Amino acid sequence: MHRNDLPIPEVRNIIVPQYNPDDAYNSLIKKAVELGCRQGVVIRTETIVIARWVQLKCKYGCDEYGKKLTCPPHSPSYEEMKDILREYHTAVLLHGHLSWQMRYSIVEIEKAAFSLGFYKAFGLGAGPCKLCENCVTTSTCIRTAEARPSMEACGIDVYQTVRNHSLKIETLKDKTDEVNIYGLILLE
Ligand code: SF4
Numbered sequence: 001m002h003r004n005d006l007p008i009p010e011v012r013n014i015i016v017p018q019y020n021p022d023d024a025y026n027s028l029i030k031k032a033v034e035l036g037c038r039q040g041v042v043i044r045t046e047t048i049v050i051a052r053w054v055q056l057k058c059k060y061g062c063d064e065y066g067k068k069l070t071c072p073p074h075s076p077s078y079e080e081m082k083d084i085l086r087e088y089h090t091a092v093l094l095h096g097h098l099s100w101q102m103r104y105s106i107v108e109i110e111k112a113a114f115s116l117g118f119y120k121a122f123g124l125g126a127g128p129c130k131l132c133e134n135c136v137t138t139s140t141c142i143r144t145a146e147a148r149p150s151m152e153a154c155g156i157d158v159y160q161t162v163r164n165h166s167l168k169i170e171t172l173k174d175k176t177d178e179v180n181i182y183g184l185i186l187l188e
Contacts, residue, residue, distance in 0.1 A: 002109070009098050016081055016106065019077065024113075024116045024118070025042045025092065027112075027116070028040065028092055028109055028112055028113055028116070029041075029042075029092065030159065031109060031112055032092070032094050032105055032109055033111075035101070035104065035105040035108055036096060036098070036101045036105065037094045037095060037096040037101070037102070037183075038095045038096050038097065038166075039094075039095045040092050040093065040094045040095070041092070041093045041165055041167065042090060042091075042092055042093075042097075043090070043091050043092070043093050043164075043165055044089065044090060044091075045085050045086075045088045045089055045090065045091055045186070047161065047164045047165065048085055048091065048156060048161050048184070049157040049160040049161045049164070050081055050082055050085065050154075050155050050156050050158065051078075051157045051158065052078050052155065054078075054152055054155045054156065054157055055072045055077075055152075055153075055155050057077060057152070058071060058152065058153060059066070059109060059122050062128070064128035066128045066137065067128075067135060067137065068128045068135045068137070069081055069129070069137055069140070069141045069147065070128065070129040070141075070147050070148065070150065070153060071128050071129075071149070071150075071153050072123075072153055073074045074151040075150075075154055076149065076151040076153035076154045076155075077155070078154075078156045080154075081154040081155050081156065082155075084154075084186075085186075087093070087120070087188070088120065088186040088187065088188050089188065090185060090186075090187045090188065091184050091185060091187055092109065092113075092184070092185045093105040093111065093161070093162070093165060093167070093182060093183075093184055094106065094182065094183040094184070094185070095162075095167055095180065095181070095182055096181050096183070097166075097178065097179055097180065097181060097184075098179075098181060099126045099127040099179075099181050100130065100186065101181075102125055102126045102128070102181045102182070102183045103125040103126065103127070103129070103148070103183070105183060106123035106124065106148060106184070106185055107110075107123055107125075107145075107146050107148060108123060108124035109123065109185050110185050112150075113185060113187055118187045118188060119167040119188070120186065120187070120188040121185055121186065121188075122148075122185070122186045123148045123183065123184070123185045123186075124148060124149060124150060124151045124154060124156070124184045124185075124186070125148045125149070125150050125151075125183050126150050126151065126158075126181045126182060126183055127150055127181075128150070128153075128154075129147045129148075130148055131143050131146055151182065151184055152184070156184070158182055160184055161182075162180075167180075167182075168180050169182070
């Protein structure tokens with residue numbers, strides 16, 4: 001028989017979910033709390049607010065502007081982030097009190113999410129990257145598995161996004177005020 005005469009095998013769409021979403025979200029939040037986060041909330045990405053003014057605060061107000069590959073102008077622009085957010089429906093918003101702990105947690109949760117089947121998982125931290133003493137911005141990042149841009153470095157209005165979920169965040173009036181730090185893991 002000529003190979004073109006062979007019967008075409010029946011093609012079936014078999015969708016095997018890799019995870020039960022509720023169990024997966026709960027396990028990610030549980031892990032975040034074990035890593036030292038205060039809490040985690042599953043949110044829809046439509047509730048993430050992005051605005052052009054946010055990167056102005058980096059450019060005119062932050063000493064790290066241009067000095068880290070995770071900060072503007074090296075981090076995703078407002079336009080890029082707007083497009084990226086359209087490619088996700090869900091995210092986990094993490095709340096903590098220490099920026100180093102949040103940066104570590106979002107990378108660990110991103111890895112855990114990927115293992116659960118969220119193959120597009122990507123974390124966004126808080127504040128400038130502190131992994132290397134000197135960040136060589138004329139080259140590429142040397143710790144790409146751990147370095148992640150912060151939400152604000154990508155133009156996300158962290159205050160409004162957090163308030164959309166009735167979580168606590170205030171501008172600091174005094175150095176002794178409790179700091180509320182947030183991280184985000186985009187999931188799909
Ligand atoms: S890991 Fe090092 S090279 Fe990469 S962004 Fe952070 S400081 Fe720069």
